[in-house]
Amino acid sequence: MMLHLILADCELERVPPEISHHRIIKWWARRRGRKPTELILDSSLFFPAIRKLENGSRRGRPDIVHRCLLVALDSPLNKEGLLRVYVHTRNDELITIEPHTRLPRTFNRFVGLIESLFLKGFTERKLLKMRKATLEEVVNTIRPSKTICFSMRGKPKTWKEIYGGVHPTHRICLIIGGFPEGEFISDVDHLCDEIVCVDPEPLASSSIVARAIFAYEEEVGLQMKRFARSGFEGIPQNDSR
Numbered sequence: 565m566m567l568h569l570i571l572a573d574c575e576l577e578r579v580p581p582e583i584s585h586h587r588i589i590k591w592w593a594r595r596r597g598r599k600p601t602e603l604i605l606d607s608s609l610f611f612p613a614i615r616k617l618e619n620g621s622r623r624g625r626p627d628i629v630h631r632c633l634l635v636a637l638d639s640p641l642n643k644e645g646l647l648r649v650y651v652h653t654r655n656d657e658l659i660t661i662e663p664h665t666r667l668p669r670t671f672n673r674f675v676g677l678i679e680s681l682f683l684k685g686f687t688e689r690k691l692l693k694m695r696k697a698t699l700e701e702v703v704n705t706i707r708p709s710k711t712i713c714f715s716m717r718g719k720p721k722t723w724k725e726i727y728g729g730v731h732p733t734h735r736i737c738l739i740i741g742g743f744p745e746g747e748f749i750s751d752v753d754h755l756c757d758e759i760v761c762v763d764p765e766p767l768a769s770s771s772i773v774a775r776a777i778f779a780y781e782e783e784v785g786l787q788m789k790r791f792a793r794s795g796f797e798g799i800p801q802n803d804s805r
């Protein structure tokens with residue numbers, strides 16, 4: 565019944581060498597006591613430099629990853645140990661996160677954690693680990709029964725249709741873009757069984773993550789299971805799952 569969630573093509577990277585001499589970046593590097601190329605690219609700080617890069621309007625968005633991870637790790641599904649989250653980046657790095665990780669709630673501390681992850685390849689107690697992997701390699705490691713990709717160009721579907729009849733042995737893998745605009749860089753089409761659209765407007769990645777996890781919890785009746793197990797009094801009895 566495990567749900568695997570890949571945040572794909574995330575706009576998470578270090579400052580590329582071609583803009584490392586930019587005035588703003590050198591100033592931040594001095595302030596943070598890092599080399600310019602050890603800093604995490606952040607469009608809210610470095611926009612004048614980032615816009616010179618190819619695809620500059622979508623790059624440098626560690627905030628998207630932070631928000632998505634907080635939403636996912638805080639979910640009841642994750643508390644039950646039934647969720648695995650993977651962060652795949654535009655440069656084909658893969659970050660794996662232990663489910664019981666308590667991520668920094670503040671953005672600046674999260675960025676500091678990711679800076680050291682890029683430097684060392686792992687964080688304290690190996691809660692986060694990083695290695696090279698294409699999106700295809702990530703999916704192949706999971707060996708899912710079904711892979712569903714979320715995109716505006718997918719087939720319109722309700723959440724009930726997406727998960728209809730999830731079987732306890734199924735390994736469902738979701739692919740959600742970790743970028744603010746545009747399309748997946750990786751070739752998702754040949755990796756997934758279906759591409760679905762869940763709203764007429766593009767929503768933020770974190771909003772799709774929250775809804776995708778909640779809809780899965782509903783499908784497997786997780787809320788009732790948790791209530792029943794905890795012996796909570798006054799829980800509704802009319803749910804047949």
Ligand SMILES: C[S@@+](CC[C@H](N)C(=O)[O-])C[C@H]1O[C@@H](n2cnc3c(N)ncnc32)[C@H](O)[C@@H]1O
Binds near residue numbers: 714716739762768772
């Ligand atoms: C801000 S959106 C990127 C917008 C992009 N133009 C698109 O077409 O999805 C980030 C990610 O959230 C998911 N997403 C956002 N809105 C969606 C929708 N209405 N239906 C399905 N997926 C959506 C997709 O995985 C997308 O890659």
